[in-house]
Amino acid sequence: MKSIEQKKYWVWFSLLPNLGSIKKQKLLQRFQTPEEIYQLSKSELMQIEGIGDKTVENILDKEIRAKLDVHMEYLRAKQIQLVTIEEEEYPAILREIYDYPISLYVKGNIELLNCESIAIVGSRECSEYGIKAAKYFGYHLAEKGQCIVSGLARGIDSFAHIGALGAKGRTIAVLGNGLNDIYPKEHRQLANQIIQNNGTIISEYPLGTKPEKMNFPARNRIVSGLCKKVLVVEAKEKSGTLITVDMALEQGREVFIVPGNINSIYSVGTNRLIQQGAQLASCYEDLLSVT
Secondary structure (H helix, E strand, C coil), X not given: CCCHXXXXXXXXXXXXXXXXXXXXXXXXXXXXXHHXXXXXXXXXXXXXXXXXXXXXXXXXXXXXXXXXXXXXXXXXXXXCEEEECCCCCCCHHHHHCCCCCCEEEEEECHHHHHCCEEEEECCCCCCHHHHHHHHHHHHHHHHCCCEEEECCCCCHHHHHHHHHHHCCCCEEEECCCCCCCCCCHHHXXXXXXXXXXXXXXXXXXXXXXXXXXXXXXXXXXXXXXXCCEEEECCCCCCCCHHHXXXXXHHCCCEEEECCCCCCCHHHHHHHHHHHXXXXXXXXXXXXXXXX
């Protein structure tokens, strides 16, 4: 794996705002490396089909280029790595999705990116039943060697991580902001525990990226994209978790649902998914018995 110094232009490429993964893919298909893109002139950039004036301005932005050394120094100081799509450490399963991230910032055990994983997701607002279920599945699946992937969010996500840690198992937290900060703030200790217990925290977003609302649906495509199986513990009728389910299905992932109390608002979305044909998971063995 290359050193962070050798990935200077990949770091720069990640800093470019309003340039999604699909456009980045197309640019790399044409120019091979971010360094080649960095060296392009304005006239050369303007000739590229699908690249507008604003994107050209961002690619040529002197302020972004001036901040590059600061970002590099922070990454070195905090032992944050950048895994790019050209490296073997990049998650093989994530390459399968249509809008795969071009690079991932990683803090912790980089080997987890390519281990067998199961995603556990659910509502930020959850019931005591949901908390117990998230811990139960997180604990027992991790105990059986599965890496638990979730989003470090309030509610089900955090309890899935906690369950995995309780079993001294492996877990990956995927953030919707830069790794220079933890969101929500009350989960800083949990994030530290994940790192200290040989786990991993990752993000496609560069340092300084705030946890904007629009980042989280994009983050969730990585949560599901890293796994062959996705378990949903609780979801309200219009929960954002249902968006993750749609992404998982588009990615060809297996979706499992924990059934909930028919009188609970936290189970309306999940019970409806079962009604529509999703696989029911009543115990952790249900996820391990399906290949």
